[in-house]
Amino acid sequence: MTQVSLEIEDHLKEKQVEVYLTAKDTDDRLAKDKVGYGRVLEGFEGEGEIIPVVVKKNITYQTIEGFGGAFTEAGAYTMSRLPQELQDEMIEAYFDAEKGNKYRLCRTHINSCDFALGNYAYVEDEKDLNFETFSLERDHQYLIPMIRRAIDVCGDELKIFASPWSPPAWMKTTGKMNQGGQLKEEHRDTWARYIAKYVHEYAKVDIPLWGLSVQNEPAAVQTWDSCRYSAKEERDFVRDHLGPVFEKEGLDYLKLIVWDHNRDYLFDRASVILDDPEAAKYVWGVGFHWYCNGNFENLDMTMDAYPDVRLIFTEGCQEGGPHIGEWCVGERYGFNIIKDLNHYTAAWTDWNMLLDKQGGPNHVGNFCSAPIIADVKKGKLLYQSSFYYIGHFSRFIDVGAKRILCSTCHKDVLATAAVNPNGDTIIVVMNQTDDMQSVRVRGVSDEVFDYQMPRHSIVSFVVKA
Incomplete structure (x- = not known):
């Protein structure tokens, strides 16, 4: 896990997202970790090696x-x-x-x-x-x-x-x-x-x-x-x-x-x-x-x-x-x-x-x-x-959650997202490729967070309300 092309401001250092990882050829099975927020450094907004995962909490769909x-x-x-x-x-x-x-x-x-x-x-x-x-x-x-x-x-x-x-x-x-x-x-x-x-x-x-x-x-x-x-x-x-x-x-x-x-x-x-x-x-x-x-x-x-x-x-x-x-x-x-x-x-x-x-x-x-x-x-x-x-x-993803808009630009890195009744935002991302993939999640708040996903892995991000 790394922070990629992000600037960590003082007020963001204590703000973290819960991460749960399951990955092939490792011992990670719903293994808990945390990742910090940051702001994208100037000039890196379109960095090609990072896969954007974009969520829109205000666009909702079915109730789970x-x-x-x-x-x-x-x-x-x-x-x-x-x-x-x-x-x-x-x-x-x-x-x-x-x-x-x-x-x-x-x-x-x-x-x-x-x-x-x-x-x-x-x-x-x-x-x-x-x-x-x-x-x-x-x-x-x-x-x-x-x-x-x-x-x-x-x-x-x-x-x-x-x-x-x-x-x-x-x-x-x-x-x-x-x-x-x-x-x-x-x-x-x-x-x-x-x-x-x-x-x-x-x-x-x-x-x-x-x-x-x-x-x-x-x-x-x-x-x-x-x-x-x-x-x-x-x-x-x-x-x-x-x-x-x-x-x-x-x-x-x-x-x-x-x-x-x-x-x-x-x-x-x-x-x-x-x-x-x-x-x-x-x-x-x-x-x-x-x-x-x-x-x-x-x-x-x-x-x-x-x-x-x-x-x-x-x-x-x-x-x-x-x-x-x-x-x-x-x-x-x-x-x-x-x-x-x-x-x-x-x-x-x-x-x-x-x-x-x-x-x-x-x-x-x-x-x-x-x-x-x-x-x-x-x-x-x-x-x-x-x-x-x-x-x-x-x-x-709890009973009563609302699915929200979530998009990626990679056919083999898939994602979905929902907001639970308590306000927590859940984003699930799956990497089904043979390579490590870096993803950048944006749209949950004004900040973004990055995560490096191992090959053939799945991650659940829990962003507290």
């Missing part, structure tokens, strides 16, 4: 709803196999406001998902249309205890939304939960009431839900739990069944999220639903995943066309195994979070929080990475680069 990950049966089962002290460490690492990543917005699944130990539903009897046999027994084994542990740390600050991967097999055209299929027309209202029942039953075990997405990845036929909806079918289900059922049962406070699939078709899908005012009145936001090319312009178009809707990143992970120790995974997270925030995304939720060294368990072999990998045999937690990269946002 939070960051987090997903509670899955696979993650909860893996946690249960660890000694108590490691379970405590994992919960603290994600949810503690002082020592952890301060997760405050998380997802979970209705019925089974691929990251479950097998297919299951809460009602298996197709004749039980009043749900007298509805049971959360399966969730009580692993999933609910994990969620309860997080709530013990966060209290009512933790917001949870739920997503179905598939209705029970008996409600579907294929008669099975895996490999796509569709919701039978005669069970549209049944399924809406089933989801409402799920919300009520979770409330009874002191897990109130904040929101719900209509269907995980509704355009895909997956080898795992999945169910297809066309855009019109999703619109009609929301308008004619789910929305009215929620109103009738006093659940219209839930934040209803549509699409919940990739960015590439987000605008096309959202427009079909949101152009119908009778469907749109039930919709809070549009969810999306990253399993496609960037397509960030679709986020902008959606906000331009529907400024009252929220954008929420609902899932992303590194596919194809655990990828233990691979730095590029963290950079994928940093790149996507910065781009998503800069294109109006209000909330960002990762996929599994914890998996084993195989990248599972997963009942169809769809193994993936997670920010924390558990070595169950050795009794260790392996923190991945993604854990720290996510933390550079979630630890410092």
